[in-house]
Structure formats: structure tokens, C-alpha cells
Amino acid sequence: MALGAAALGICGQVLSFLGVSARDDVLERRNKAALIAVVGAFAGATFCFAGGNIGEGPGIEVVMVSAGTALCAWFVLWYLADVFSGRVVSERITVDHDTGSGVRVAGLLAGNGVILGAAVAGDWIPDRFLHDFAVSAWPALALTVVAILVERFSRSRSSVIRSVLTLSGYVLIAVVWVLHRGISA
Numbered sequence: 001m002a003l004g005a006a007a008l009g010i011c012g013q014v015l016s017f018l019g020v021s022a023r024d025d026v027l028e029r030r031n032k033a034a035l036i037a038v039v040g041a042f043a044g045a046t047f048c049f050a051g052g053n054i055g056e057g058p059g060i061e062v063v064m065v066s067a068g069t070a071l072c073a074w075f076v077l078w079y080l081a082d083v084f085s086g087r088v089v090s091e092r093i094t095v096d097h098d099t100g101s102g103v104r105v106a107g108l109l110a111g112n113g114v115i116l117g118a119a120v121a122g123d124w125i126p127d128r129f130l131h132d133f134a135v136s137a138w139p140a141l142a143l144t145v146v147a148i149l150v151e152r153f154s155r156s157r158s159s160v161i162r163s164v165l166t167l168s169g170y171v172l173i174a175v176v177w178v179l180h181r182g183i184s185a
Helices: 002-017 022-028 032-052 060-084 088-094 099-120 126-153 160-184
Strands: none
Touching: 002 022, 002 032, 002 060, 022 032, 032 060, 032 088, 032 099, 060 088, 060 099, 060 126, 088 099, 088 126, 099 126, 099 160, 126 160
8 A cells, every 4th residue: 555655646746747736736726627637647547556466476576567667658658648749738737727628638547547557467477577568558559649639639628528528438448448358368
């Protein structure tokens, strides 16, 4: 539990680097769009860490490597989504207070957390870890590319209903992939 709390603490610190601050945007500015994005970020980080805890391995270091790999990939994908969307994602959330953007980002972060957490779950086989991770985690990159395209072509103030449908689509894709991998594995 202490490692999980530390992972979420680190996640909270890295959020501001990625454009959304839990303290500044949510608590001080009472930005609802940022709150939704932060909740999605913490859910995604929790899924990544939880996946690292599933399976048999020689010790706590395996959990740290597995969860750390998922979290690092998760942060990189979020960074890429923000950069390749022209930084419109973080700007729409923090400057425009666009709830729709916050909802879509929350869906992307939660969906990627589901995929990446499942990619590191399972018994520890050191010489197969990175291969198995890459084979199971690639849909998170595909989901991120879709999110980049959605953000590039969406209007500055988007419909919350459409954004909730987009969030649902991201999470549904992630869950279907994980269930498909579980059945075919």
C-alpha cells in the first residue's frame, strides 16, 4: 500500500509538468475540467500500479519494475498526446476550463491505464517481460493516436455529451482489448 500511495504521490507531482495541476487548477482555481482530468489521471495511474501487483514474482522489486514500466509508458503517452495535439489539451482544460476536454482526457488516461496495467500483470518471467509488455501494450499507443486526432479536429468548446461518449469509447476499447488478450492468452 505504501508503494501505491507513493506512486500516486509522484503522479500528483508529475501532473503539473503535463499541464494540469491538482493543487493549482483544481483546489485553488476550482476548475471542474481539471478536476475531471485529475480524477482520470489518478484512476489511470491506479490501474497501472494495480497491474504491477498481479502475478507471482521473487519480491517487491518485481512490483516496482512492473508498475514503474506501466507508469512510465503511461506518462510518456500522455505527454505525446499533449505535444502532438498542439498543446490544445492542457490549454483547453486549464485556460478555457473546457469540461469536454477534461472528460476526454480522463477517458484516455483511464483507458491507457487499463491497457498498460494489464500489460504488466501476470507472473514474472525476466527474459520475456519487455516482449510481453510490448505485445500487450501497443493498443495504448493506438488509443493515444486516436485521441490526438480527436483533439486536433474537435472544436474549442465541445459538447459534454459527445465527450462522455468519447470517454466511454476509450474505456470500452481498453476493456475489450484486455478481455480479448485474457481469453486468447
